[in-house]
Amino acid sequence: METLPNCPKCNSEYTYEDGNMLVCPECAHEWSLIAEAEQVEEAKVVKDANGSILKDGDAVTVIKDLKVKGSSSTLKIGTKVKSIRLVDGDHDIDCKIDGFGPMKLKSEFVKKA
Numbered sequence: 001m002e003t004l005p006n007c008p009k010c011n012s013e014y015t016y017e018d019g020n021m022l023v024c025p026e027c028a029h030e031w032s033l034i035a036e037a038e039q040v041e042e043a044k045v046v047k048d049a050n051g052s053i054l055k056d057g058d059a060v061t062v063i064k065d066l067k068v069k070g071s072s073s074t075l076k077i078g079t080k081v082k083s084i085r086l087v088d089g090d091h092d093i094d095c096k097i098d099g100f101g102p103m104k105l106k107s108e109f110v111k112k113a
């Protein structure tokens with residue numbers, strides 16, 4: 001038999017499942033475990049070109065020559081980028097590149113170094 005969590009209100013161990021809800025027969029508290037699971041899935045995950053999950057502080061390598069907006073220079077393939085910061089938006093990586101300064105990249109054009 002699967003173990004259900006105790007009631008979060010009165011700590012009764014006689015909780016039972018009713019559809020997607022858990023119910024406590026002692027204090028009549030009802031709650032859902034589904035809501036918690038959904039919140040975890042909604043957390044934004046940024047992946048590199050290979051599907052590896054990126055996180056703040058990671059170092060990445062550029063895998064494609066990228067034109068730098070507002071300048072005539074090109075960010076060359078193989079450029080190393082240290083200490084990325086993940087942000088919301090179309091360009092989901094915020095970083096600073098030697099010789100270029102602060103800029104934003106798309107995660108699909110980098111791979112974890």
Ligand SMILES: [Zn+2]
Pocket residue numbers: 007008009010011012024025026027028029
């Ligand atoms: Zn209870």
